[in-house]
Amino acid sequence: MTDADGLARLRLIRTSSVGPVTFTQLLARFGTAQAALDAIPDLARRGGGSAPRIPSLADAEREAMAVQRAGGTYLFAGRPGYPALLAEAEGAPPVLSVAGDISLLMRPTVAMVGARNASAAAVRFARQLAVELSQLGFVIVSGLARGIDTAAHRGALDGGTIGVVASGLDIVYPPENEGLQREMQVRGLVVSEQPPGTEPHARHFPARNRIIAGLALGTLVVEAAPKSGSLITARLAADYGREVMAVPGSPLDPRAQGCNQLIRDGATLIQTAADVVEAIRPFASQVRSPTQGFELAPEPINGHDALALVEELLGPSPVPVDEIIRLSGASSGAVQMALLELDLAGRLDRHAGGKVSFRGS
């Protein structure tokens, strides 16, 4: 059963305009999710907007029941069981629902991703590589999509594999993977950031990809066309300071060109499982315990003045929060607080690299 703090966290993350970054800052500022929930209406009013819709306790209980019916349970960032590597990734999900063998999260992980329309040769290669990495003790993380993802999961099923879905835990997609996903919810692990009932929309895929990259010591791309989603996963892995690897192919095959470009950009060229182990080894020792990610300064917050200053400094173009702090002359804590208020009022957009802008109307 989900405890009171868990239900409060669930209500907080499901509140409109509360994303992972805002969630983490609210928790850091107010100590508990419940205290943050209590403060939100006032914060939003100060930010100049109407209060966001906060799910009721009953809503949260209903979601928790649905996760349980799907055979799942929750993992909360900063609480025991949450995967340490993912916790280190910027914007990690505050709440995950997971079904299956959660002990897989404690073992060394490699992500394998690639084209949905992969060549038969690449599918065979991915499956065999997953078998071998499995036998070497690695857990294979992927996205339960067609093509390379499916091959990677199937190859690793006996040794341990984690599938991250863009939908809720109770939705199977693509339909032909129903058997695989059901089996992974018992012998492997299926992970979702979305509430049950969520269909896999295109807009959820980048968020799913960041979880794949965040869960793994390194990401291997097996076959990928230029501008494909697998390359986004690889870029996220690089952003998180993880190893990026790619399997080369003929420049005449468009499905290899994305991987070849990754290698040109510095990814490690992979031909064998031994190549993966060699590339991953330096990262395996760097796994640290979860971090808080954000700390407010202890000084008293001069909230009202800071809010006006920050509003003045913000525009439609993303600027680094550090720059706003510097230009405002206000304390870091006061600026962060002002940004929180604007965020909750629906007036702020947060971008990669700690940048913020006024939300476009």
Next chain:
Amino acid sequence: MTDADGLARLRLIRTSSVGPVTFTQLLARFGTAQAALDAIPDLARRGGGSAPRIPSLADAEREAMAVQRAGGTYLFAGRPGYPALLAEAEGAPPVLSVAGDISLLMRPTVAMVGARNASAAAVRFARQLAVELSQLGFVIVSGLARGIDTAAHRGALDGGTIGVVASGLDIVYPPENEGLQREMQVRGLVVSEQPPGTEPHARHFPARNRIIAGLALGTLVVEAAPKSGSLITARLAADYGREVMAVPGSPLDPRAQGCNQLIRDGATLIQTAADVVEAIRPFASQVRSPTQGFELAPEPINGHDALALVEELLGPSPVPVDEIIRLSGASSGAVQMALLELDLAGRLDRHAGGKVSFRGS
């Protein structure tokens, strides 16, 4: 017609136990090839061996006539017309015979080499790449072998291409390339280090490969199995400080594994002609005029003492010449002279990286 100095150089390089390094040192020591020829019997006697066989002037004239009959002419290291890039390579040939358009040696060059049993796709890719690099103004250097070499030459025939053969200028190998080689002796350029009549033996291939690597700003390997000759050419290019490039392929194809390994070792991954141009550009500005490669110290040579010291320090394992100089306490010039004498007496082996050893009996 070959002049007297040219004929003397020809006699010197065709003397048994005179390789490119010894040739260069003799020329530096004695000023002219004729003076070196005159000194050889005495030097060999001091080195403790019998005098090597020196071809007669008539022998040299016969060779020069044969080169002329084959439509060729000579280029001598250190004299006008000798390719500047090749002159910079350690152990460059003192004498080349060439047939065709020698102005091609003045233009920017890229070597393209690869498997004789290349896949149809790789052959097509190599030919198309050669066409495009040609159109961009690059002269394509290769080895006139089957497979990738042939495709590279054919693609570059209109724009300019240089073929380096392991045989004499008058021998065609492989037989099916007779038409191509004849055409290149008119529209392109065919280069040989061997005297006319020399059949292409396996032992000549590494020497041929060093000329390919030495003539080019960079070497691109298109398809190559592990441990193939193309990888030797790539390693020589790296030794000469040139750009090394490789076209990737599926790890499932053994003919791609050598290229993939090159990329793992730092070669630039190539997918397009633009990739080659980008990789080569920094090297194009580094072309310098021919260097002498070796300078003897001006101090008086205490030859006899040095010879005894050097004989004592030499063993069957290769040691750097610098170390012998240091350990002997003799001048650099005296040690080099002693090594020359041992070399001409057939008692010295010279190895890569300026190392020497006593010749195994």
